Amino acid sequence: MSTFASVPASALTVGIDVGGTSIRACVVDETGEVLDSVQAPTPHSARALEDALDRAVRELAGRHPVSAVGLAVAGFVTPDLTTVRFAPHLPWKNVPVARDLRERLGLPVVLEHDANAAAWAEHRFGAAAGGRNVVLVAIGTGIGAALLIDGTLYRGSHGVAPELGHLQVVPNGRPCPCGKRGCWERYCSGTALVDTAIELLAADPTRSTVLAREVVSDPGSLTGRRIASAARDGDPLALRTMEEFAQWLGLGLAMVGDVYDPDLVVVAGGVSGSAPLFLDRARDVYASRATGSGNRPLARIRETQLGESAQRVGAATMARDALLHL
Incomplete structure (x- = not known):
């Protein structure tokens, strides 16, 4: 039996994006609004990381x-x-991070995969609101992904689904840190x-553009940010790079669409x-590449509405949901 008392649906909760570079924590209300936030570098040891999370929560709890x-x-x-x-x-x-932090803070703690947290936030407050079967594709250093089926997060049998970023699209292609190519x-x-x-510059070293130089x-x-900036300025090398990116995004989404047949895809x-540079393409x-194109409905593809705060808002909202079910 839980030792925590029930709370109202309007309770404030803390959501933390625990990244490899930084810890970003915020206080979120029941409407998904971020009321306060703190940020700190991510330590490299488990004990130091838990100490940093403890400090971030206590700082916010001192004000809310x-x-x-x-x-x-x-x-x-x-x-x-x-x-x-x-x-x-x-x-x-x-x-057991949730247990360890719960014991330190005296507060309920839940964990979630960052893409799942972002998808939940978009489902409750953003671009995925109203979607029935939704795929979220979070594109950053790599690709994270989440799947909502009839409004419920799908995690697979062992909590690792869906790892869409590691679908093989090019046999013997570029090496990936996951060990595949x-x-x-x-x-x-x-x-x-x-x-x-x-690669484009190596294939045509005569390219003379600002970015190439x-x-x-x-x-x-x-x-990636510099390439996007150069593309906005009309740099030919950058524009060609963004075109290649758009092609791969579209091809990958066609594969995802063939497997899951979602009614909505959110690109986060x-x-x-930089979505205006590639999303329409x-x-x-x-x-054009989805199986049966022209003879079936296709998913709407939308940009994130919550941006980089989605993961924190989603984690905080899941913590509130867990409280309500204690």
Whole structure:
């Protein structure tokens, strides 16, 4: 039996995006509004990370009457939302993080995969509202994904589904940190933008554009954000890179559509901020490559409405939902 008292639906909760670089925590109300936030670098040891999370929650709790905590983690979380099985950029492996933090804070704590948390926030307050079967594709350094079936998150038998970013789209293609080659995220992510630009320049070293000269003079300066900025300025190399990205996004979404047949796809993550550069083209590719195109309804493809706060808002909302079911 729970030792925590029941709370009203209007309770304030804390949502934390536990990333490999930074911890971003915020206080969220029942409408999904972010009321306050703090940020800190992510420590490299498990004990230091839990200390940092403790400090972030206590700082926010010192200013607001918070009732529970939700953590959004880029990694495998057990179906009971208590334990991190594995997180490639965090020092947790089979660690009961929810229990450990609950004991330290004296508050209920739930865990969730970061893409699932983002999908839940978009479902409750954003671009996925009203969708029945929804796929969220979070494009950043790699690709995270989530699936809502009739408004319920699908996690698979062991809490790791759906790993769409690691669908193989190119046999023996670019190597992926997961150990495979040719994964979708190696062609459709912020990291992929850099790889594509370098490959295009290598194939045609006579290209003389601002971006090409920057790459030649300082290859380490090239980032996905820089490519997007150059594309907005009309740089030919950057525009060609974004075109390749749009092609891979559309092709991948066609595969996803063939498997799940969603009525709505939400494109989220850091790269989604540059959606005007690629999303219309990706929609066209998706429509042309989906099986039975022209003879079946296709999913609507929308941009995130909550942006980079989606993971924190979703984690906080899940913590509130858990409180209401104690």
